[in-house]
Amino acid sequence: MSKTDKTRPWWVRLADAPMVTCAPVHDHRFGPCTLTEEVTAASASLNRRLSGCHWQATSFYLFDLGGAGGAGEWAFIRREDRRRDRRAARRELRAHRHGR
Ligand SMILES: [Zn+2]
Known part of the structure; x- marks a missing residue:
């Protein structure tokens, strides 16, 4: 977990x-x-389940919270993965919205 992560609220990190x-x-x-x-x-x-539609943390995020902080190479690889996933996620999200 980086320094900036510590200053950002959990839900901001969740939104990453x-x-x-x-x-x-x-x-x-x-x-x-x-x-x-x-x-x-x-x-x-x-x-917890909110009423109405909402965003919920996935196990991926919860695992990250527990933190393989400073786990060196593995953390770096995971970051690279995430960057790619994020782009894919954005695309999926857009496609999903437009398909509605
Ligand atoms: Zn909904």
């Missing part, structure tokens, strides 16, 4: 890579989709 560190959870019992494009403190959850 939609679909990787967080995934949308849909709940339409109370009305139309309320999922926000931006992950905010109010629309993100680590493990």
Whole structure:
């Protein structure tokens, strides 16, 4: 975990890579989709279920929280992976929205 990570709230870090560190959870019992494009403190959850659509941390994010901090090469490889995943995630997210 880097220095900047320590100063950023958890939900900001969670928003780093939609679909990787967080995934949308849909709940339409109370009305139309309320999922926000931006992950905010109010629309993100680590493990509790919010009513309405929200972002929930994935096991990937939770694993990262526990931190293989300073695990050297492995951490570096994981970062590279994540960068690629993030781009793919953005594309998927866009495709998903437009397909609605
Ligand atoms: Zn929804």
